[in-house]
Amino acid sequence: MSTTTVSTPVLEARDVSVHFGGIKAVEGVTLRLEPGLIHGIIGPNGSGKSTLIGAITRLTPLTHGELLFAGEPYQGTRASAMAGLGVARTFQTVRLLPDLNVRDNIQLGADARLGEVEQLPWHRRLRPTESPAVAEAIRRTGLDGWEDYFPSELSYGTQRRVEIARAIAMDPRLLLLDEPTAGMNQSERAEISRLLRDLRDEGLCQLLVEHDVQMMLDTCDYVFAMNFGKLIAEGTPAAVVQDPLVQEAYLGRKGRHNA
Numbered sequence: 001m002s003t004t005t006v007s008t009p010v011l012e013a014r015d016v017s018v019h020f021g022g023i024k025a026v027e028g029v030t031l032r033l034e035p036g037l038i039h040g041i042i043g044p045n046g047s048g049k050s051t052l053i054g055a056i057t058r059l060t061p062l063t064h065g066e067l068l069f070a071g072e073p074y075q076g077t078r079a080s081a082m083a084g085l086g087v088a089r090t091f092q093t094v095r096l097l098p099d100l101n102v103r104d105n106i107q108l109g110a111d112a113r114l115g116e117v118e119q120l121p122w123h124r125r126l127r128p129t130e131s132p133a134v135a136e137a138i139r140r141t142g143l144d145g146w147e148d149y150f151p152s153e154l155s156y157g158t159q160r161r162v163e164i165a166r167a168i169a170m171d172p173r174l175l176l177l178d179e180p181t182a183g184m185n186q187s188e189r190a191e192i193s194r195l196l197r198d199l200r201d202e203g204l205c206q207l208l209v210e211h212d213v214q215m216m217l218d219t220c221d222y223v224f225a226m227n228f229g230k231l232i233a234e235g236t237p238a239a240v241v242q243d244p245l246v247q248e249a250y251l252g253r254k255g256r257h258n259a
C-alpha cells in the first residue's frame, strides 16, 4: 500500500489566457492553490494580477485555458454563483454598498450574495439581529463599534477591513484578496497579516495580491511572480523576491517610469 498522499488542489488554473483585443493581460498561466496555504502574487503594475483574479472568479471571460475547483472544471459557473462554490474575494477598489451600514454590508457576505451585490435593491430589509458569522467577522477584523456606521463615514483603511469581513463572513473555502491592505498603515497591515495567517492555520486556502514585499514575506507560504501577463517565477517568498527575472521585472519597469 502506498503511503504517499497527493492532495487535490483547492484551485487549479491550466494554461489560462485573457486577452483584451491585442492586450495579452494574462498569457498561459498554470498554477495550483493548495489547501491550507497562503499563496501570493507579485508583479509590477499592469502585469495581470487583477485580471487573473477576475478570470478565476469568472468575472472576466477566459480567452483560453481551464479552471478547476476541488478537481472539478467550473468554467460554466457564473460569477454570481461563485459564492455558492465557496469562493470569496475582495476587490482592488472598495465595493461596499453606500446605503448599507457596516453590519449589513458584512451580512451580504454571510448571505453568500457577494456575487450579486450590484443587483441588490438599495433598501434591503434589515435584519433584527446579525448572524453569528457576521458577529465573528466583525470581531476578527477589529470592527467592533463601527457596526452602525456607513461606508462614507469610514477611513479608506477601515472600508477595506469591512470588505475583508464581508468575505470571511461567507465562511469560504478559498479567499482571494486583491491588495487588501492598500491605504492602511504599517500596524493595520500587520493586523491583517496576522488575521490571514490565523485563517490559514484554520485551514483556509488564500490567494493574496500585494505590492508590499515585506507583507508578502511575512504572510505568504508560496508566491507567484507575474510580468506582462506571464508567470516568471514561483516558490518560497524569499526565493521569489531574490529571483533575477523578478528583480529585472521591477527594475525594468521602474527605469521606464523614470525615463
Ligand SMILES: Nc1ncnc2c1ncn2[C@@H]1O[C@H](COP(=O)(O)OP(=O)(O)OP(=O)(O)O)[C@@H](O)[C@H]1O
Pocket: 020, 023, 024, 025, 043, 044, 045, 046, 047, 048, 049, 050, 051, 052, 092
Ligand atoms: N477590462 C479591460 N480592458 C482592456 N484592458 C484591460 C482591462 N483590464 C485590464 N486591462 C489591461 O490588462 C493589463 C493587466 O491589468 P491588471 O489590472 O490585471 O494588472 P495588475 O497586475 O492588477 O496591475 P496593478 O498592480 O496596477 O493593479 C493592463 O495592461 C491593463 O491595462
Ligand SMILES: [Mg+2]
Pocket: 049, 050, 051, 092, 178
Ligand atoms: Mg491590480
